[in-house]
Amino acid sequence: MFSQLRMREEQALLAQDYALETARAEGLEQGLERGLEQGLERGKAEGSFAMLANLVRQQLLTSEVASQQLGMTVAEFEALLERHK
Numbered sequence: 531m532f533s534q535l536r537m538r539e540e541q542a543l544l545a546q547d548y549a550l551e552t553a554r555a556e557g558l559e560q561g562l563e564r565g566l567e568q569g570l571e572r573g574k575a576e577g578s579f580a581m582l583a584n585l586v587r588q589q590l591l592t593s594e595v596a597s598q599q600l601g602m603t604v605a606e607f608e609a610l611l612e613r614h615k
Contacts (some may be wrong), residue, residue, distance in 0.1 A: 555592075583611050 585591035597607035
């Protein structure tokens with residue numbers, strides 16, 4: 531009887547370990563996917579800013595138009611422009 535209880539306890543612990551490892555693997559996968567999506571979005575935003583900033587520096591575009599395209603105020607755009615010289 532004791533050995534049956536011990537065997538059931540070990541099976542329950544193994545099932546718990548398996549569930550924990552499965553959940554951990556799923557969490558890592560979801561985290562990587564979310565991180566990749568956020569990285570791509572950030573890269574697109576930074577690329578857009580870099581392109582528009584370059585056009586403003588070349589005086590082919592005004593800060594007003596560039597900031598409007600990026601959905602920010604002129605002051606925000608110009609502050610970013612100063613930081614990215």
